Amino acid sequence: MTRPERISASWLEAPSSRAVMSALETARKGASRYVGGSVRNTLRGLSADDVDIATQLLPEETVAALEAAGIRVIPTGIEHGTVTAFYKGVPVEITTLRRDVETDGRRAVVAFTQDWAEDAARRDFRMNAIYAGPEGELYEVIPGSIEDAIAGRVIFIGAADERLIEDYLRILRFYRFNAWYGAGIDQTGQGACARQREGLKKIAAERIWKELKRTLAAPDPSAAFIAMEDAGVLAVLLPGAASAFLPALVEIEAAHDLTPDPLLRLMAMLTRRQSDVSAAASSLRLSNQEAARLIAWADPALGHVLGLSPTARREAFYRFGPDAVVDRAVIEVASGGEDTLASILADRHAWVRPVFPIGGDDALAAGLRGPEIGKRLKALEEAWIASAFRLSREDLLSRLK
Structure with missing residues (x-):
């Protein structure tokens, strides 16, 4: 050289x-x-x-x-x-x-x-x-x-353990620099990160998430997170998280021309249990918007989305939001499900949320009062959804009366 x-x-x-x-x-x-x-x-x-x-x-x-x-x-x-x-x-x-x-x-x-x-x-x-x-x-x-x-x-200056004891955030920087610039994990640095991993508990959660997010944004962070898991670092940050699906997710992103998405990649490492997702959002101090997206993806009522018919897919878009459906679909494909993302992404692109055509004023005009208003409107909204949003305002008003 x-x-x-x-x-x-x-x-x-x-x-x-x-x-x-x-x-x-x-x-x-x-x-x-x-x-x-x-x-x-x-x-x-x-x-x-x-x-x-x-x-x-x-x-x-x-x-x-x-x-x-x-x-x-x-x-x-x-x-x-x-x-x-x-x-x-x-x-x-x-x-x-x-x-x-x-x-x-x-x-x-x-x-x-x-x-x-x-x-x-x-x-x-x-x-x-x-x-x-x-x-x-x-x-x-x-x-x-x-x-x-x-x-x-990516090699530490001097004794790796000493550099980490000076600033434990350097553990995460080691993996971030490997994700963005590295050509292979230095085993001396890897060993030091494994030995010093408990020091990360001294670092503010906001700083940890900022560093993790930057690592997850790399073109392909798979090798870095696999090494992080092998060193026990991932378990300190996110107990129960695993990096096994990250390589497949990166391939799917490339195949469908999806921009690398740190939050989606975080989902790929978590279980879909609400308790685990809530714990991750809390421990990393995610923003309200980030936490809401994570929780929507994990909503057990959503179920599997890859096999949904176009009509059922639009219903899921309406009930849970299109982002949650797409997030769930991408992770399901990364987990080994049939790749039907092209159709789902096309539907997502074309989706315009329909507006339920009647409301509280209509219920009052029909003579309804009190709790009965909410109950009747909810029942009619369910009927409207079941009709694939085809029931007109006139149809709904006649049923309301």
Whole structure:
């Protein structure tokens, strides 16, 4: 493998990158370098969404340099050395070189440093500790890191257990980076994640779900979640969850041109028991919308949907919502059911929810009062549904009277 001496990418030439780096170079030449995802992704041949810069300038020096260049700056995490520059609305995050003074598995107390090696040593994976100068010239502080990035090896810096004890969320980052960038699970890292998995109980549920969701959004997270299950990590997060159906689900998504859906992939790992689904929604602190979708998918009244006739399918759309029916159908196919998704998806696309044509005012006009209104309207709605929504308003009014 030929080790590149520099990288070239559109983000290096972007006006925002050029302007911010020029301001920092004016303050002190050679004190600032690009780092992290933009450098790693470029070496992997991938696009880069975010640009991060590491600098030897102290935070107040960084702010002064940017303001002198007329660049808007916000102290987003200045106590930890991070500020965000906005050049014509484009954000660039700049962080002073740091070393860890104290960690507790969730937060770190840091001290600023001028040493690039100290800054690199506190990062998680070797592929994330590669620096690039203003013109893309590469600086490999951790030996082997450039080769790791090119080959897709997600390897902890130094002793894996120590990196995890510093921040247990790195367990989930290990699997996320493998899902997105990895070419195979590093067994040293896998073993450390297995040993340190109980530390995840110290991490806030919202942070865990955010990390899991990003992992589930990868083109194919199957291998990462299988490894997570093998390490016992999945059992800590979601007792009873299993990754067996994920590979089939990914194939189905590709076959039907479905966008990767983290929540649908979560469903594939859960049982359909309401108690398990409610527990998962609670333990991960899902949003109300996410939890409602999960619970609708698991509704035992819905039953199997793959064998429904078109008429029965439309009834299910009306009673349970089309999203719940499609979710149930996709998971049933992933579990080994006959693939009739094309027909179901076509019906879903064409579906317009019919409006029950009578209501409370009609019941009052017909002389009904009190609880009798609800009972009669419910009975008539059931008759209307049974007619495949064909009963007219006139038919229903005559029955109401």
